[in-house]
Amino acid sequence: MRTIKEMMDSDYSVEEDDAIVGEPMGRPKSAAFRTVDMVGLDTLVHIMNNCHEMLPDDEARDIFQVPQFINKMVERKQLGNKTKGGFYKKEKGADGKKQILVLDWKTGEYRPKEKVRIDSIKVAKNTDDPERRLREFVQADDRAGRFAWAVMADTLIYSGNRVGEICDDIVQIDRAMKWGYNWKAGPFEAWDIIGFKETCERMKQEGKQLPPIAAAVLEAGGEGFYQVADGRRQFFDLKTKTYQPVPVDELGIELKLVKQQRGEVDGNTSATLLDLGDGVLCCQFHSKMNSIDDDIVRMLNQGLDLLEKNDDYIGMVIGNQADNFCVGANVMLLLGNAMSGNWDDLEKAIKAFQDTCMRLKYSPKPVVAAPFAMTLGGGMEITMGADRICAHADLFMGQVELGVGLIPGGGGTKELLVRALEGIPEGVQNVNTIPYLQHVFEAIGMAKVTMSAYEAQAMRFLRPSDKIVTNLDHLIGSAKRLVQAMHLEGYQTPRRRKLALPGEMAHATFRMVIDSMCKQHQITEHEQVIAEKLAWVLCGGKTRPSIKVDEQYLLDLEREVFLFLLGTEKTQERIKHFLTTGKPLRN
Template sequence: MEATLEKPKTQSKTRTIRRVAVLGSGIMGSRIAAHFANVGVDVLLLDIVPKEPNAAEQAKGLTTDSPLVRNRIVNDAFQTMLKASPASLYSPKFASRIKLGNFDDNLKEIATYDWIIEVVVERLDIKRSVYERIEQFRKPGTLITSNTSGIPMHLLTEGRSDDFRRNFCGTHFFNPPRYLRLLEIIPGPDTDPAVVDFLMNYGSLYLGKTTVLCKDTPGFIANRLGIQSLIQTIRVAEDMGLTVEEVDKLTGPVVGRPKSGTFRLSDVVGLDTTVNVAGNLSKMEHDESRASFDLPASVQKLMDNKWLGDKTGQGYYKKTKDATGKTEILALDLKTFEYKLSQKVKFATLEGTKAIDSLRKRFPVLLAGTDKAGEFYRRTFADGFQYATHRIPEISDELYRIDAAITAGFGWQLGLFETWDAIGVRKGVELIEAQGKKPAQWVYDMLDAGIDSFYRVENGKKQYYDIPSKSYKTIPGTEAFTILENLSQNVVWKNADASIYDLGDGILNVEFRSKMNTFGQGVSEALMKGIALAEKDFRGLVVGNDSTDAFSAGANLGMLFMFAVEQEFDEVNLMIAQFQNMIMRLRYSSVPVIVAPHTLTLGGGCEAVLHSDRAVAHAETYMGLVEVGVGLIPAGGGTKEMAARASDLYQSGDPELNILQNIFMNIATAKVSTSAQEARDMNYLRPTDQIVLNRSSLIAEAKQAAIELAENGYTQPKQRTDIKVQGKTGIALFKAGIVAMRMGNYISDHDVKIADKLAYVLCGGDLSSPQLVSEKYLLDLEREAFLSLSGEKKTLERIQSLLTGGKPLRN
């Protein structure tokens, strides 16, 4: 589902957000502060002063007058955030953008801040008391928002000044704020529409969020639909006698949802959190299905036992160790309430969809299943469909907002109405009626009018069915996005693994769609074809895709393994040479080539980025040269290019061997960046490369970069002959470190062999002194090293382990 970025409907004074004050440093507050720091904002993070020193502080003679005591709560929360995994900050150095303090000593400082975000405990009386204090110092016109997950806006602003109410709004981030894309915007009864417009725009453009405008109703949109789905799924599972593992398999990636499924998600979130939200929603008198929020028997029993999930060490799952100390995962038996070893799950319906890569094409098969899986899907999806229809116009006037909230908030690939379209609207109505229920009348009216889909694509833009006007309208704010699946009419060439799109304005796009977008023959063919077409009739090329899993997980190792096992080394050599030629064509084409990485960008995918004229990367890009993990070194120009980048950095003033050693360690340890910013710190992205916060904008921004380079007079570069390498001096340094690592048993003998080869190539071979070499010289060294390692038995064992079990082998 595309992000929602609504255009401002009213004019307002220009707001610039340079400084944000976050009040409340708990899990959400500290992580919201971190995300604002990620985007370059200075943050003030405050919390309460402890009532008295703790035992450790008393032992040091500290009192409540001591700054260490007064800031203990915020300091502890901040340290917890810094240590959390996955990381909340794009780079540890961004922590310096966050200033810590407490409400008593530092609240007066909010007078100089542009936006105040309240993230204190979910109690109306406490929030109101905080607002009372805020009004003493807040400058008129300053934004003030609450991260409440359910308290009505009109209750929060009771008794506040007119200026406070006009500039107040709900901004509901989802946890963790860096990774979950949803930001719900909930206006109060007196909120200035210009404030709403600003927040919708800022959330999408600067925070990278799917910003969804919500009505001030219980649970807003995402929690209302998501918790209803979770509770009803548990209820159906109990009724059908399904196991915890079976349900999580059925509600995971096979239906385009996170691996956690239903029960694992409950454990991660905390059952008490789910129960609290469900308890509030079950009290809604105007909801005809409020009984669906009543707790199923297993949930109530878990609550009684205080088995709340990860926070209590057990919930629907429990981790233990066997007699040998090996970790075991136990699953709760919903009938006996005893834990047993987690079992693998198989359903005939799921087996029948293994060859169906398209999620939309998978749903009709899943819902037609004749086993328990099929029945489970029919019951749960029918319930979800009908419930969503009855929430319009209560929680939203438009159906696309419901899909946007549920996909961005809970990580679903398709929303409820998108899923319904996949099986057909009439078929969905039949499913609902078969369960003895009915969708809202507007669905019947839609079908009677001859309209049989909730969405359609018109001129490359996605439109939704607008219920009041009974017509299709373009989803607001998506006009500027380029979504490849909406451009099927613009495909100019394709094969089984890739497509080439005409993006307009003289720019082509090569999209991969192999498994995990790995580089095999089909993808390589498409890239070479894309460059040829662009050079002939266009002015630029983008390499990008809309995959949710990976930009590219690297080379397809299957063919390499087959040739290496058969000792067909001439074929291996040819494969490497062809891949090198393709990567170098990206760098030395006569038109600008922009590569748009995101999520996993490994091995060959990283090498494609390294050889672009400019990378336009999503902030959540996990990039690395990881070939060492399978017993090889980067040989698609990756090692060569990092040697070249080291050479360029030698002018920085840092010792040359230190610079080279950092690059060596990143490759030798197969280090993967945890963000695009870290990829920049590792020199995989250059200072001139662009980092984009909103994933939906990625292809459009890459296209614009290609246009910019073309219009600025792009000229075809020449291959380099000025790369400074260290020769024997560098090799000696690395060999000393490698020997020390082996003596300490940190690496194996085979790791030593790989590291020696890597050092040899990075240093330009056995040269007597540092000197300048060409790219071709280093590419030849790369290929020779790769070829020799591919003949090693232990390398083949590593490749086989990855191909068969998906796990790297240490041997």
């Protein structure tokens, strides 16, 4: 409601509003109006009318008055997705392609959506640290920064005035906004992030009245609404005018606090080893977008070395608390080395990554991966390398390498194949494995990405024995418990398995289908090359069903094909295009 008022008062467009109050402010990508389209405008109007009627003494009651243009939208049945049009609308353009239209709230007419180009938004998109992103964004002196500050300042003050009215403390409000609305930080956490005292001073300079709790913190000499003392997080309690411990959730492990309490076991610029307590290590990624590089591989191996040499440690969790678990390998480094002809270094790096994933899988002590959000490419390979997975329900997992003209090269092709064939009992002969291979071929060849952990389980990316957690705050704690349970049960290293693959005859069948798809213009000629190479690995290369091959044999095949494709001109064009535009190229 506050964003709608600011949009109208300061003459902003719908797409400008959404570009500002979404990800740059630590809120969902759907921001304001796209969220309304999903929920339904009639629902929003009902809520606004109810608040306006039931809150006669609220200092911001006028903000719940439904604007005239929204009433007209309801009359025209422009309610959002359920009526095929709300603030946004999709329709075919003159060229037959779908285009997104946006409502001009002043005229009530739809027009083509325009790209929002404001410097502070561009800077925010390129800032990985969410706290720094928010702090710099609301301080920016441009069209976006001024809008963000106006909305945030009033939101913070309104939230502060509700303490003691709708709940007893700030922790409950912060959690409600994070858990219910998917904010990265609640209002009081955000206030601390952008600078508690600086924000209070700016509010006073602008003639805004501080809420009682902010004034109380200043009077008590506090530095913010939250503080860390004796390794525990504390919040300012308005009733006692003192800092009180934040209620401890046994599963709610915060890695930032773990680091403050126990320090680092080891670390480098891209990853850190932390001690979660009770003998459980945690390998935390913190490279740009958590993309995999040599430092991450080194730290994973360092953690495995500690498990093998130090009896004080019983297992390791691979997890972090960034926006995404891991977006995959750093393709810019791959392209740079390929164009420079550093093939020996590339092969060593890929072999080292494969070996690391195998060490994770066959570690003498349990390793549990805790993926969430985007878990793509190499991130999925690391996840599948762990003996068990404890995944958040909101999981976007997939082997997406084909989008840049490659196949999974760190063991992803091999591991998906292993998982697909696990249902076949050992010793059973004359099994037609082609349907199992086809399942993996489609998952990789179509770059399928799951929309949830449950879908990942259905697609055999996760095993039935893997755990799914619905509360993201409990993910690291649940993964730690899983390590402890595996240790107490008497953990045994998984037994290595050999596979009977169909070999060249099955590959000929795949080639026939792939060739037909190319002739029908369903795939390009280069995609035909990629698909045939993928099928070659899945079929086991030059083998036959009577000969069982081990995992290392498949890894060698996978690495050979990966390097071959990386050396092709068409694949390098795909990588360049992706790095430049962020979109896949079909050449």
